[in-house]
Amino acid sequence: MSSSPPEAAASTGRAALLQAAPLALVLAGFFVLPLLATAVVSFWDYTEYSLVPAVTLRNYREMFEGCLTFGPDWPCTTVRTYLSTLKFCLLVWGFTLVIGFTVAYFLAFHLRSDTTRTALFLLCTAPFLTSNVIRMISWIPLLGREGAVNRSLIALKITDQPLDWLLFSDFSVVLAFVHLYTLFVTVPVFNSLMRIDRRLIEAARDAGASGWQILWHVIIPLARPGIVIGSIFVIVLVMGDFVTIGVMGGQQIASVGKVIQVQMSYLQFPAAAAQAVVLLALVLLIIVALTRAVDIRREL
Amino acid sequence: MAHRTKGGPGRREFMLGAAAAALAAPAVHAQGAVVLRYVGTAVNQHAGIKDKVKQDLGITIEYVPVTSDDVVRRAVTQPNSFDILDSEYWMLKKIIPSGNLVGMDARRIKLVDEITPVFTKGEIAGRRIGDQGTAPKKVMYLPARDGKTFSATPTQWLTLIPTVYNADTLGIRPDKINRPITSWSELLNPEFKGKASILNIPSIGIMDAAMVVEATGQHKYADKGNMTRAEIDLTMRVLTEAKRAGQFRAFWKDFNESVNLMASGETVIQSMWSPAVTKVRSMGVPCIYQPLKEGYRAWAGGLGIPKTLSGRKLDATYDFINWFLSGWAGAFLNRQGYYAAVLSTAKANMQPYEWDFWMEGKPAAQDIKAPDGTVMEKAGAIRDGGSYEARMGAVACWNAVMDENDYMVRKWNEFIAA
Structure with a gap:
């Protein structure tokens, strides 16, 4: 049975659709639908024990209550919470980029042997064999008031009072984040660096460029896709986090995730949904801005 | 991120609300040993109690440990997911209006009259105690089996049978x-x-x-x-x-x-x-x-039953609750510094020196030991x-x-x- 060309085209079209269908269905069922549901519920009303499916702006109004009146209480809770989360984002992003890039650079350019490179790369991933909660919690006995660091500092006579800011502070939160997420920058950057044509570097050197100039004008621009991907990982993870901020901040530092968690625990699902929608919108905006800086799809 | 998506199924089921409740038929009753799904916080889910129940009643208790927030969430959104709810009394103000817990028939609770007046009247040794907040006596009774409001006066229908308080x-x-x-x-x-x-x-x-x-x-x-x-x-x-x-x-x-x-x-x-x-x-x-x-x-917790429970499982749940009040569990909890709901049977299951230390406030006559043998006091x-x-x-x-x-x-x- 032979079919004429238009029929063949139609059947390959159908086949392609069929082939894409399973993934599309899974995504529709487990990603798009819940997301839509969240958006819809964010406009619902609620009581102590039930959802009221009536369209209301209550959740958004309560979320931004006081945000537009610039009185002595400004910034309002929501703005304050986002500012705090964004501050952690920027700090963690900065540190993980510098450290992650340095490690990736060392692995990609300083090591001559592939075996050493693979071995050291695997070594970088070794901490990931334990749970990230455990890696985070293990800082607590180290940094505590009577912890190892404070005891050493006192023994070395560097300080006579234990330093309280080591734990349950902005410092400990950033430290734990950097510790947890640097690898998420290292890996994509390393990948980008390994793809750089070494002859470009030789050419730059032949043309008289210094080491810094090569780094700045050749390597970093070519590593841009890795840097952007790593940045997206780190920013998304920090924006949505509430466990690390909670544990390392002694539950005294606000985060959007924590607000959502508290609301969920009091069955205020619509309020939590509204928070989630705003958070999602903000993170999407950041990702759009980042992908504007580099066309990931083309560069991969 | 993973932690946030944890609420996903609950939330979805929540929205589908009545539909889910209608669709999900109770689990097929297997013949043989009864298994009771016991949802509550891990603090109250002692392996010792579970083992003793198995030994005394032949009932298998399947502990489902959740956070106290999740106890409320489960009770309100997934009433089919448990046979016994270990809840705190304050949670009832959220759970009872949902209609997912039903009153327990006082006539089937053997020691119901022995339950300490802390719960039934809000007094102790004839003296009234503070009742600000959700005092148990305020949420102890329902006007009918499937009541969605509380009764201010004692009735035949109890919301929770108290297990532990402090x-x-x-x-x-x-x-x-x-x-x-x-x-x-x-x-x-x-x-x-x-x-x-x-x-x-x-x-x-x-x-x-x-x-x-x-x-x-x-x-x-x-x-x-x-x-x-x-x-x-x-x-x-x-x-x-x-x-x-x-x-x-x-x-x-x-x-x-x-x-x-x-x-x-x-x-x-x-x-x-x-x-x-x-x-x-x-x-x-x-x-x-x-x-x-x-x-x-103060706080208090107790055991409640979901509206979906019936037949053998319901009978087994009553058996379990009667067993809980019969002394062994009460003594077990008293020894950890909590208090049991029925004191007379707990006392009968404790050594006099233990009772004197934990309940009478007297100096310990000998070392007070935890169940695993370590010295507590x-x-x-x-x-x-x-x-x-x-x-x-x-x-x-x-x-x-x-x-x-x-x-x-x-x-x-x-x-x-x-």
């Missing part, structure tokens, strides 16, 4: 404070700047703060467990000022966090649970569960706060859900962000 206060490190602590006001005393802690559970944290506000004479609440908006504002302002001044080292949310904060010297004064104090002490660190002149904040020790009557008699308020709960939660988030 009076909470502040834990302190006597070795680091070196002076007597007698009032809740010490929690926010600047002397302990950077060394205090409270629970990061809004409805409980705010009541501890209210105890402080009253102790310092700033305000007298009509009901600490049911504040007006103005009272919530005032209480949160006091807390916020303390937080900005650096009073708190950290807030804690689970048992182990509170133990670690205290044992590692991060805090010297904090709200705490009784077994946590015992745990700190058993680590060799001095810690006192300090009775305070303003009284205790040396001979001669006296329980902090003294006897059952002294401790439960001094209850000032009960863990609660306020009418202004939404507002309170928003204010709490504001406080954390401050």
Whole structure:
């Protein structure tokens, strides 16, 4: 049975659709639908024990209550919470980029042997064999008031009072984040660096460029896709986090995730949904801005 | 991120609401041994009780440990996912209106008349005790089996059969404070700047703060467990000022966090649970569960049954509950510093020296040991706060859900962000 060309085209079209269908269905069922549901519920009303499916702006109004009146209480809770989360984002992003890039650079350019490179790369991933909660919690006995660091500092006579800011502070939160997420920058950057044509570097050197100039004008621009991907990982993870901020901040530092968690625990699902929608919108905006800086799809 | 998606199934099921309830048929009753799914917080899910039930009744208890928030969430959104709900009394104000728990028939509870008057009348040895907040007597009875409101007077239908309850206060490190602590006001005393802690559970944290506000004479609440908006504002302002001044080292949310904060010297004064104090002490660190002149904040838990339960499983659940009140479990819980609902049967299952120590406030005649044999208290020790009557008699308020709960939660988030 032979079919004429238009029929063949139609059947390959159908086949392609069929082939894409399973993934599309899974995504529709487990990603798009819940997301839509969240958006819809964010406009619902609620009581102590039930959802009221009536369209209301209550959740958004309560979320931004006081945000537009610039009185002595400004910034309002929501703005304050986002500012705090964004501050952690920027700090963690900065540190993980510098450290992650340095490690990736060392692995990609300083090591001559592939075996050493693979071995050291695997070594970088070794901490990931334990749970990230455990890696985070293990800082607590180290940094505590009577912890190892404070005891050493006192023994070395560097300080006579234990330093309280080591734990349950902005410092400990950033430290734990950097510790947890640097690898998420290292890996994509390393990948980008390994793809750089070494002859470009030789050419730059032949043309008289210094080491810094090569780094700045050749390597970093070519590593841009890795840097952007790593940045997206780190920013998304920090924006949505509430466990690390909670544990390392002694539950005294606000985060959007924590607000959502508290609301969920009091069955205020619509309020939590509204928070989630705003958070999602903000993170999407950041990702759009980042992908504007580099066309990931083309560069991969 | 993974933690946030955890609520996904619950939320979806929640929205589908009635549809899900109608669709999900009760599990097929397997012949043979009955398995009861027991949802509650891990603190009450003792392997010892489970083993003893299996041995005595042949019923298999399948513990489903969840956080206290999830107990409410499960009860409201997934009434098919359990056969026994181990809930706290304050949660009932959220659960009962959903209609997912039904009243238990008092005629099927053998020792119903023996349940301590703390629950049935709100009194102890004939004396009335504090009933601010969600005192158990307020939510103990339903007007009918499937009632969605509470009955103020005793009826045949009980919401929960009480299992365990206690009076909470502040834990302190006597070795680091070196002076007597007698009032809740010490929690926010600047002397302990950077060394205090409270629970990061809004409805409980705010009541501890209210105890402080009253102790310092700033305000007298009509009901600490049911504040007006103005009272919530005032209480949160006091807390916020303390937080900005650096009073708190950290807030804690689970048992182990509170133990670690205290044992590692991060805090010297904090709200705490009784077994946590015992745990700190058993680590060799001095810690006192300090009775305070303003009284205790009490809580109580009990077992409830979902409306979906019927047939053999329902019978087995009643058997289990009757067994729970019959003494072995009560003695088991009394020995951990909690209190049992039926005291007469618990007493019969305890050694006299144990009863004297835990319930009468007398010095321990010999070493008090945990079930695993480790020494909890040396001979001669006296329980902090003294006897059952002294401790439960001094209850000032009960863990609660306020009418202004939404507002309170928003204010709490504001406080954390401050």
